[in-house]
Amino acid sequence: MTDTPAQEAPPTTPSPRRRKPPRRVTVTAVSKIAPRLISVEVTGEELDGFAEAAPTAHLKVMLPPPGADRLLLPEQGPEGPVWSHDESLRPVMRTYTPRRYDPATKTLEIQFVLHGVGPASAWAERVAVGDEIAVAGPGGRFAFDPAVERWWLAADESALPAVGTLLDVLPETASAEVHIEVEGPDDEIELPSAAKTTVTWHHRRSATAFGAELADAARSADIADGTRIWVACEAAAMRGIRRYFTRERGLPASSLVTRGYWRAGEANHPDHDYGED
Numbered sequence: 001m002t003d004t005p006a007q008e009a010p011p012t013t014p015s016p017r018r019r020k021p022p023r024r025v026t027v028t029a030v031s032k033i034a035p036r037l038i039s040v041e042v043t044g045e046e047l048d049g050f051a052e053a054a055p056t057a058h059l060k061v062m063l064p065p066p067g068a069d070r071l072l073l074p075e076q077g078p079e080g081p082v083w084s085h086d087e088s089l090r091p092v093m094r095t096y097t098p099r100r101y102d103p104a105t106k107t108l109e110i111q112f113v114l115h116g117v118g119p120a121s122a123w124a125e126r127v128a129v130g131d132e133i134a135v136a137g138p139g140g141r142f143a144f145d146p147a148v149e150r151w152w153l154a155a156d157e158s159a160l161p162a163v164g165t166l167l168d169v170l171p172e173t174a175s176a177e178v179h180i181e182v183e184g185p186d187d188e189i190e191l192p193s194a195a196k197t198t199v200t201w202h203h204r205r206s207a208t209a210f211g212a213e214l215a216d217a218a219r220s221a222d223i224a225d226g227t228r229i230w231v232a233c234e235a236a237a238m239r240g241i242r243r244y245f246t247r248e249r250g251l252p253a254s255s256l257v258t259r260g261y262w263r264a265g266e267a268n269h270p271d272h273d274y275g276e277d
Protein backbone atom coordinates (compact mmCIF):
# COMPACT_ATOMS: atom_id res chain seq x y z
CA MET A 1 0.00 0.00 0.00
CA THR A 2 1.35 3.40 -0.87
CA ASP A 3 1.11 6.30 1.49
CA THR A 4 -1.17 9.08 0.49
CA PRO A 5 1.07 12.10 -0.05
CA ALA A 6 0.50 14.79 2.51
CA GLN A 7 -1.77 17.47 1.19
CA GLU A 8 0.22 20.50 0.19
CA ALA A 9 -0.86 23.81 1.54
CA PRO A 10 -2.02 26.19 -1.19
CA PRO A 11 0.66 28.73 -2.08
CA THR A 12 0.16 31.96 -0.20
CA THR A 13 1.49 35.41 -0.86
CA PRO A 14 3.45 36.45 2.19
CA SER A 15 1.72 39.43 3.70
CA PRO A 16 3.93 42.33 4.74
CA ARG A 17 4.50 42.48 8.50
CA ARG A 18 1.79 44.74 9.76
CA ARG A 19 2.23 46.80 12.85
CA LYS A 20 -0.64 48.74 14.31
CA PRO A 21 -0.22 52.41 13.42
CA PRO A 22 0.97 54.63 16.26
CA ARG A 23 -1.72 56.37 18.31
CA ARG A 24 -1.51 60.12 18.79
CA VAL A 25 -2.02 61.23 22.37
CA THR A 26 -1.88 64.48 24.33
CA VAL A 27 -0.20 64.99 27.69
CA THR A 28 -2.83 65.73 30.35
CA ALA A 29 -0.79 65.57 33.56
CA VAL A 30 2.87 65.72 34.59
CA SER A 31 4.14 65.08 38.10
CA LYS A 32 7.38 64.23 39.85
CA ILE A 33 7.30 60.88 41.65
CA ALA A 34 10.92 61.43 42.70
CA PRO A 35 13.49 64.04 41.62
CA ARG A 36 14.58 61.82 38.71
CA LEU A 37 11.30 60.04 37.92
CA ILE A 38 8.53 61.85 36.03
CA SER A 39 5.00 60.55 35.65
CA VAL A 40 3.36 61.58 32.38
CA GLU A 41 -0.33 60.90 31.74
CA VAL A 42 -1.55 60.95 28.17
CA THR A 43 -4.97 60.55 26.64
CA GLY A 44 -6.58 60.61 23.21
CA GLU A 45 -9.44 59.15 21.20
CA GLU A 46 -6.92 56.97 19.36
CA LEU A 47 -6.27 55.10 22.64
CA ASP A 48 -9.73 53.58 22.23
CA GLY A 49 -9.19 49.82 22.11
CA PHE A 50 -5.65 50.06 23.54
CA ALA A 51 -5.08 46.56 24.84
CA GLU A 52 -4.84 46.01 28.57
CA ALA A 53 -1.09 45.49 28.85
CA ALA A 54 0.37 42.43 30.59
CA PRO A 55 2.69 43.20 33.53
CA THR A 56 6.16 44.33 32.38
CA ALA A 57 4.91 44.91 28.82
CA HIS A 58 6.48 47.71 26.79
CA LEU A 59 5.46 50.47 24.44
CA LYS A 60 7.15 52.41 21.72
CA VAL A 61 6.96 56.10 22.55
CA MET A 62 7.36 58.52 19.63
CA LEU A 63 8.53 62.03 20.43
CA PRO A 64 9.31 65.10 18.32
CA PRO A 65 13.04 65.04 17.46
CA PRO A 66 15.27 67.53 19.32
CA GLY A 67 14.59 71.03 17.99
CA ALA A 68 11.20 70.19 16.43
CA ASP A 69 8.12 71.74 17.97
CA ARG A 70 5.61 69.14 16.82
CA LEU A 71 5.33 65.47 16.11
CA LEU A 72 5.12 64.27 12.50
CA LEU A 73 4.21 60.63 11.90
CA PRO A 74 4.54 58.49 8.77
CA GLU A 75 1.48 58.10 6.53
CA GLN A 76 -0.01 54.60 6.60
CA GLY A 77 0.25 53.31 3.00
CA PRO A 78 -0.97 49.90 1.69
CA GLU A 79 2.58 48.52 2.04
CA GLY A 80 3.17 49.97 5.49
CA PRO A 81 4.34 53.35 6.80
CA VAL A 82 5.58 55.94 4.29
CA TRP A 83 7.80 58.84 5.36
CA SER A 84 7.43 61.91 3.13
CA HIS A 85 9.10 64.60 5.25
CA ASP A 86 12.68 65.63 5.81
CA GLU A 87 14.69 62.86 7.58
CA SER A 88 15.63 65.28 10.35
CA LEU A 89 11.95 65.47 11.34
CA ARG A 90 11.53 61.74 11.96
CA PRO A 91 10.22 61.10 15.47
CA VAL A 92 12.55 59.79 18.15
CA MET A 93 11.39 56.34 19.18
CA ARG A 94 12.22 54.78 22.57
CA THR A 95 10.91 51.90 24.68
CA TYR A 96 8.87 52.56 27.84
CA THR A 97 6.50 50.70 30.15
CA PRO A 98 2.74 51.30 30.16
CA ARG A 99 2.57 51.82 33.93
CA ARG A 100 -1.25 52.08 34.08
CA TYR A 101 -4.09 52.32 31.61
CA ASP A 102 -7.63 53.35 32.48
CA PRO A 103 -9.99 52.42 29.61
CA ALA A 104 -12.83 54.50 31.11
CA THR A 105 -10.90 57.76 30.69
CA LYS A 106 -8.51 56.47 27.99
CA THR A 107 -5.64 57.60 30.18
CA LEU A 108 -2.21 55.99 29.97
CA GLU A 109 0.58 56.64 32.46
CA ILE A 110 4.23 56.39 31.45
CA GLN A 111 7.09 57.07 33.88
CA PHE A 112 10.34 58.55 32.54
CA VAL A 113 13.70 58.40 34.32
CA LEU A 114 15.70 61.60 33.96
CA HIS A 115 19.09 59.99 33.42
CA GLY A 116 20.76 63.06 31.96
CA VAL A 117 21.58 62.25 28.32
CA GLY A 118 19.32 61.23 25.43
CA PRO A 119 16.33 62.72 23.64
CA ALA A 120 13.64 60.90 25.64
CA SER A 121 15.14 61.90 28.99
CA ALA A 122 15.55 65.48 27.69
CA TRP A 123 11.91 65.51 26.50
CA ALA A 124 10.73 64.37 29.93
CA GLU A 125 12.75 67.19 31.58
CA ARG A 126 10.64 69.79 29.76
CA VAL A 127 7.34 67.99 29.09
CA ALA A 128 4.21 70.09 29.64
CA VAL A 129 0.46 69.51 29.58
CA GLY A 130 -0.74 69.83 25.98
CA ASP A 131 2.37 68.29 24.38
CA GLU A 132 1.64 65.70 21.69
CA ILE A 133 3.38 62.36 21.33
CA ALA A 134 2.43 58.94 19.93
CA VAL A 135 2.55 55.45 21.36
CA ALA A 136 2.58 52.03 19.70
CA GLY A 137 2.05 48.67 21.32
CA PRO A 138 1.90 47.24 23.90
CA GLY A 139 4.24 44.31 23.25
CA GLY A 140 6.44 41.84 25.07
CA ARG A 141 6.49 38.11 25.64
CA PHE A 142 6.32 37.91 29.43
CA ALA A 143 3.52 35.58 30.55
CA PHE A 144 2.55 36.19 34.16
CA ASP A 145 1.97 32.97 36.08
CA PRO A 146 -0.28 33.71 39.10
CA ALA A 147 0.52 30.27 40.56
CA VAL A 148 4.13 31.26 41.30
CA GLU A 149 4.39 31.83 45.05
CA ARG A 150 7.91 33.20 45.41
CA TRP A 151 9.55 35.97 43.41
CA TRP A 152 13.02 37.49 43.48
CA LEU A 153 13.10 40.81 41.61
CA ALA A 154 16.07 43.02 40.81
CA ALA A 155 15.82 46.26 38.86
CA ASP A 156 17.32 49.68 38.39
CA GLU A 157 15.28 52.87 38.14
CA SER A 158 14.49 52.36 34.41
CA ALA A 159 12.62 49.19 35.40
CA LEU A 160 10.85 50.65 38.44
CA PRO A 161 7.64 51.15 36.40
CA ALA A 162 7.79 47.52 35.25
CA VAL A 163 8.36 46.31 38.82
CA GLY A 164 5.29 48.36 39.76
CA THR A 165 3.18 46.56 37.13
CA LEU A 166 4.34 43.21 38.45
CA LEU A 167 3.76 44.04 42.12
CA ASP A 168 0.27 45.29 41.16
CA VAL A 169 -0.79 41.83 39.99
CA LEU A 170 0.90 39.60 42.57
CA PRO A 171 -1.74 37.93 44.74
CA GLU A 172 -1.62 38.11 48.54
CA THR A 173 -0.55 34.46 48.62
CA ALA A 174 2.72 35.38 46.87
CA SER A 175 5.89 36.74 48.42
CA ALA A 176 8.49 38.89 46.67
CA GLU A 177 12.01 39.88 47.61
CA VAL A 178 12.65 43.09 45.69
CA HIS A 179 16.06 44.73 45.13
CA ILE A 180 16.13 48.15 43.49
CA GLU A 181 19.30 50.05 42.62
CA VAL A 182 18.95 53.83 42.37
CA GLU A 183 21.26 56.81 42.55
CA GLY A 184 20.41 57.81 46.12
CA PRO A 185 17.80 57.99 48.90
CA ASP A 186 15.77 60.65 47.01
CA ASP A 187 14.93 58.05 44.36
CA GLU A 188 13.12 55.68 46.70
CA ILE A 189 9.37 55.47 46.09
CA GLU A 190 6.41 53.55 47.47
CA LEU A 191 5.97 50.09 45.92
CA PRO A 192 2.59 48.81 47.11
CA SER A 193 1.47 45.24 46.54
CA ALA A 194 -1.07 42.77 47.87
CA ALA A 195 1.81 40.27 48.13
CA LYS A 196 4.18 40.00 51.08
CA THR A 197 7.13 42.07 49.89
CA THR A 198 10.52 43.00 51.29
CA VAL A 199 12.00 45.88 49.32
CA THR A 200 15.71 46.68 49.65
CA TRP A 201 16.88 49.97 48.16
CA HIS A 202 20.52 49.93 47.05
CA HIS A 203 22.33 53.19 46.37
CA ARG A 204 24.69 53.10 43.40
CA ARG A 205 28.18 52.80 44.80
CA SER A 206 29.61 55.14 42.15
CA ALA A 207 28.05 57.17 39.34
CA THR A 208 28.78 54.56 36.63
CA ALA A 209 28.70 51.31 38.63
CA PHE A 210 25.36 50.41 37.05
CA GLY A 211 23.95 47.17 38.45
CA ALA A 212 26.91 46.40 40.75
CA GLU A 213 24.67 46.48 43.82
CA LEU A 214 22.17 44.17 42.12
CA ALA A 215 24.98 41.72 41.26
CA ASP A 216 25.97 41.62 44.94
CA ALA A 217 22.34 41.16 45.98
CA ALA A 218 22.15 38.16 43.62
CA ARG A 219 25.28 36.62 45.19
CA SER A 220 23.81 36.79 48.64
CA ALA A 221 20.29 35.76 47.61
CA ASP A 222 18.65 32.78 49.21
CA ILE A 223 16.68 31.32 46.31
CA ALA A 224 14.22 28.61 47.40
CA ASP A 225 13.01 26.01 44.90
CA GLY A 226 10.20 27.31 42.72
CA THR A 227 11.27 30.95 43.01
CA ARG A 228 10.75 32.99 39.84
CA ILE A 229 13.56 35.46 39.19
CA TRP A 230 12.92 38.67 37.23
CA VAL A 231 15.80 41.05 36.51
CA ALA A 232 15.79 44.23 34.39
CA CYS A 233 18.58 46.79 34.34
CA GLU A 234 21.64 47.85 32.33
CA ALA A 235 22.34 45.12 29.74
CA ALA A 236 25.89 44.11 30.79
CA ALA A 237 24.91 44.01 34.47
CA MET A 238 21.87 41.89 33.61
CA ARG A 239 24.10 39.41 31.73
CA GLY A 240 26.43 39.10 34.73
CA ILE A 241 23.50 38.32 37.03
CA ARG A 242 21.97 35.88 34.57
CA ARG A 243 25.32 34.03 34.15
CA TYR A 244 25.76 33.86 37.90
CA PHE A 245 22.34 32.34 38.52
CA THR A 246 22.46 29.84 35.65
CA ARG A 247 26.17 28.82 35.69
CA GLU A 248 27.28 29.21 39.30
CA ARG A 249 24.00 28.43 41.02
CA GLY A 250 22.80 26.01 38.34
CA LEU A 251 19.30 27.48 38.27
CA PRO A 252 17.22 26.44 35.26
CA ALA A 253 16.82 29.10 32.56
CA SER A 254 13.07 28.58 32.84
CA SER A 255 13.14 30.08 36.36
CA LEU A 256 14.55 33.39 35.10
CA VAL A 257 13.33 36.34 33.07
CA THR A 258 16.18 38.77 32.45
CA ARG A 259 16.02 41.94 30.37
CA GLY A 260 18.52 44.57 29.34
CA TYR A 261 16.55 47.83 29.50
CA TRP A 262 19.42 49.99 28.25
CA ARG A 263 23.14 49.63 27.60
CA ALA A 264 25.81 52.01 28.86
CA GLY A 265 27.14 54.08 25.94
CA GLU A 266 24.44 52.96 23.46
CA ALA A 267 21.40 54.95 22.33
CA ASN A 268 18.04 53.24 21.83
CA HIS A 269 18.91 49.77 23.09
CA PRO A 270 16.57 47.15 21.52
CA ASP A 271 13.38 46.17 23.34
CA HIS A 272 14.01 42.41 23.08
CA ASP A 273 17.32 41.92 24.91
CA TYR A 274 16.67 38.90 27.12
CA GLY A 275 20.37 38.08 27.58
CA GLU A 276 19.82 34.57 26.21
CA ASP A 277 22.95 34.78 24.00
Ligand SMILES: Cc1cc2nc3c(=O)[nH]c(=O)nc-3n(C[C@H](O)[C@H](O)[C@H](O)COP(=O)(O)OP(=O)(O)OC[C@H]3O[C@@H](n4cnc5c(N)ncnc54)[C@H](O)[C@@H]3O)c2cc1C
Nearest residue numbers: 058096097113115118119120121262263264265266267268
Ligand atom coordinates in the same frame (compact mmCIF):
# COMPACT_ATOMS: atom_id res chain seq x y z
C1 LIG B 1 11.14 46.77 27.82
C2 LIG B 1 11.68 48.13 28.27
C3 LIG B 1 10.91 48.94 29.10
C4 LIG B 1 11.43 50.17 29.54
N1 LIG B 1 10.68 50.95 30.36
C5 LIG B 1 11.17 52.15 30.80
C6 LIG B 1 10.37 53.00 31.62
O1 LIG B 1 9.20 52.72 31.93
N2 LIG B 1 10.93 54.17 32.06
C7 LIG B 1 12.21 54.53 31.71
O2 LIG B 1 12.67 55.60 32.13
N3 LIG B 1 12.97 53.74 30.91
C8 LIG B 1 12.47 52.58 30.43
N4 LIG B 1 13.23 51.79 29.61
C9 LIG B 1 14.60 52.24 29.29
C10 LIG B 1 14.63 53.30 28.16
O3 LIG B 1 14.13 52.71 26.98
C11 LIG B 1 16.10 53.72 27.95
O4 LIG B 1 16.61 54.31 29.12
C12 LIG B 1 16.26 54.65 26.76
O5 LIG B 1 17.59 54.54 26.34
C13 LIG B 1 15.96 56.10 27.07
O6 LIG B 1 16.10 56.87 25.90
P1 LIG B 1 16.90 58.25 25.85
O7 LIG B 1 16.53 58.91 24.57
O8 LIG B 1 16.67 58.99 27.14
O9 LIG B 1 18.44 57.82 25.84
P2 LIG B 1 19.25 57.16 24.61
O10 LIG B 1 19.34 58.12 23.47
O11 LIG B 1 18.66 55.81 24.30
O12 LIG B 1 20.69 56.96 25.27
C14 LIG B 1 21.59 58.06 25.45
C15 LIG B 1 22.65 57.68 26.47
O13 LIG B 1 22.05 57.54 27.74
C16 LIG B 1 22.37 56.28 28.32
N5 LIG B 1 21.18 55.79 29.08
C17 LIG B 1 20.00 55.35 28.55
N6 LIG B 1 19.16 55.00 29.54
C18 LIG B 1 19.81 55.23 30.71
C19 LIG B 1 19.46 55.06 32.07
N7 LIG B 1 18.23 54.59 32.46
N8 LIG B 1 20.38 55.41 33.03
C20 LIG B 1 21.60 55.90 32.67
N9 LIG B 1 21.99 56.08 31.38
C21 LIG B 1 21.10 55.74 30.42
C22 LIG B 1 22.69 55.39 27.13
O14 LIG B 1 23.56 54.35 27.50
C23 LIG B 1 23.34 56.35 26.16
O15 LIG B 1 24.71 56.47 26.46
C24 LIG B 1 12.73 50.58 29.13
C25 LIG B 1 13.47 49.77 28.26
C26 LIG B 1 12.96 48.55 27.84
C27 LIG B 1 13.79 47.70 26.90
